[in-house]
Amino acid sequence: MTTKVVVCSLSVIYNMYLTQGIILKKIDIGEADAVFSIYTRNFGKIVARAQGVKKEEAKLKGHLETFNLSVIQFVLGKNGARLTSASLLNPWQAIRFDFDKSVAALRITEMFDRHCFQNDRDEPLWNLLLESFTLLERGVFSTDDIRFFLHSFEEKFSVTLGYGDAKSAEDLAKRLRHKGELPSPPRSDQTSWQEYESPPPTKEKVRPRFFIFDRRVLILLLGGLVFLAVFAAAIFGYFYFQTQGQEAEISIFARDTVESGERITFSVVVRNVSRSALEDGEVVLIFPSGSTLIEEGEERPALPRLVKKIKPIPAGGEETIEATARIYGAEFEERTVSATFQYRPADLRARFTARTSKSLTISRVPIAISWEIPGVVTQSQEMELRVNYISNVREWVEVSASAELLPDRRAR
Numbered sequence: 450m451t452t453k454v455v456v457c458s459l460s461v462i463y464n465m466y467l468t469q470g471i472i473l474k475k476i477d478i479g480e481a482d483a484v485f486s487i488y489t490r491n492f493g494k495i496v497a498r499a500q501g502v503k504k505e506e507a508k509l510k511g512h513l514e515t516f517n518l519s520v521i522q523f524v525l526g527k528n529g530a531r532l533t534s535a536s537l538l539n540p541w542q543a544i545r546f547d548f549d550k551s552v553a554a555l556r557i558t559e560m561f562d563r564h565c566f567q568n569d570r571d572e573p574l575w576n577l578l579l580e581s582f583t584l585l586e587r588g589v590f591s592t593d594d595i596r597f598f599l600h601s602f603e604e605k606f607s608v609t610l611g612y613g614d615a616k617s618a619e620d621l622a623k624r625l626r627h628k629g630e631l632p633s634p635p636r637s638d639q640t641s642w643q644e645y646e647s648p649p650p651t652k653e654k655v656r657p658r659f660f661i662f663d664r665r666v667l668i669l670l671l672g673g674l675v676f677l678a679v680f681a682a683a684i685f686g687y688f689y690f691q692t693q694g695q696e697a698e699i700s701i702f703a704r705d706t707v708e709s710g711e712r713i714t715f716s717v718v719v720r721n722v723s724r725s726a727l728e729d730g731e732v733v734l735i736f737p738s739g740s741t742l743i744e745e746g747e748e749r750p751a752l753p754r755l756v757k758k759i760k761p762i763p764a765g766g767e768e769t770i771e772a773t774a775r776i777y778g779a780e781f782e783e784r785t786v787s788a789t790f791q792y793r794p795a796d797l798r799a800r801f802t803a804r805t806s807k808s809l810t811i812s813r814v815p816i817a818i819s820w821e822i823p824g825v826v827t828q829s830q831e832m833e834l835r836v837n838y839i840s841n842v843r844e845w846v847e848v849s850a851s852a853e854l855l856p857d858r859r860a861r
Contacts, residue, residue: 465523466492469521471487475515481501481502484497493574495523495568544582553585696801697723697727698722699790708811710775717788725796730759731758731792736776737777743775762792785808786807789802822834
């Protein structure tokens with residue numbers, strides 16, 4: 450997808466690009482800037498500069514950490530690529546909190562950064578990179594497993610680059626591999642035992658003691674009783690609170706990916722999993738901001754809370770309600786629809802709540818247009834008019850835009 454920004458006065462067209470990428474390396478430049486090496490899905494490896502990314506208030510700071518899988522937007526200028534926005538998709542938390550996995554991920558990113566050319570799109574290489582990170586994130590590895598994983602990755606990487614069969618790929622992998630191996634946990638030397646002469650026992654005066662008057666025994670008994678009481682209270686509280694609010698289950702069924710503005714129907718299913726009926730039930734739906742609700746063929750902006758009452762649900766029964774809406778958002782943005790079910794068991798006066806949510810990803814935005822026009826201009830003033838448009842349509846369409854400048858009659 451390409452975004453073109455037209456600058457009328459200068460007659461310069463900048464191309465903006467949006468794609469997914471994994472951060473390979475970061476190089477700090479100056480006090481606030483940094484240069485990132487990123488392997489992208491649509492453009493291969495790119496090297497782009499992010500201005501002000503090291504500042505505390507920088508919006509891109511948390512989205513451009515090494516290993517991050519992010520959606521990035523960059524523009525090509527005279528001085529190369531410059532990052533304009535980024536949105537984090539997967540931070541690979543399991544890799545970051547495991548030392549061996551972090552070393553393996555670092556080895557993978559180093560190989561991609563060292564042996565891949567810039568602006569050379571390669572779909573098999575992207576799939577290999579993404580699959581390797583996914584396997585590291587979800588798998589459970591020992592140190593030996595990590596070594597075997599890296600060896601297998603180097604062979605696949607070599608073959609994907611086109612260095613021949615598995616045998617030649619293995620030879621190349623040996624040349625690409627670091628001289629050192631993954632560090633093993635430190636081992637302490639075996640302790641040597643020595644014999645010492647035990648000192649002669651000292652004779653102490655033994656005073657007669659009676660069990661019923663032994664203070665230490667009484668303290669131990671009281672401590673044991675207190676421990677048992679606390680343990681019993683904890684067990685009781687755990688089961689008590691775990692069983693509260695478990696009489697009902699609520700689920701939202703809808704597609705995982707939608708186009709921006711597409712009409713989608715949400716099915717909310719409420720099940721009674723208790724032995725008594727559920728009465729005074731209300732389902733509250735909360736749609737993302739900017740959504741529109743479709744009821745009886747009419748569309749209107751969705752309210753912050755859509756409340757629908759349902760009839761009593763018998764034991765073991767279920768009820769289904771449907772709501773149709775249009776969800777809007779940017780490409781690859783995740784939007785969430787949440788639902789709560791408030792009810793009262795037939796044999797109680799208290800009300801309880803069951804909650805759930807459904808996440809949707811905006812897969813495509815058909816077309817979006819925005820203006821950048823000064824609010825006030827004076828006579829004979831030179832100004833710039835910017836028309837920003839993003840098009841994802843599958844066929845060619847003609848886009849026309851117009852701007853009308855109205856004089857301020859109050860000015861003299």
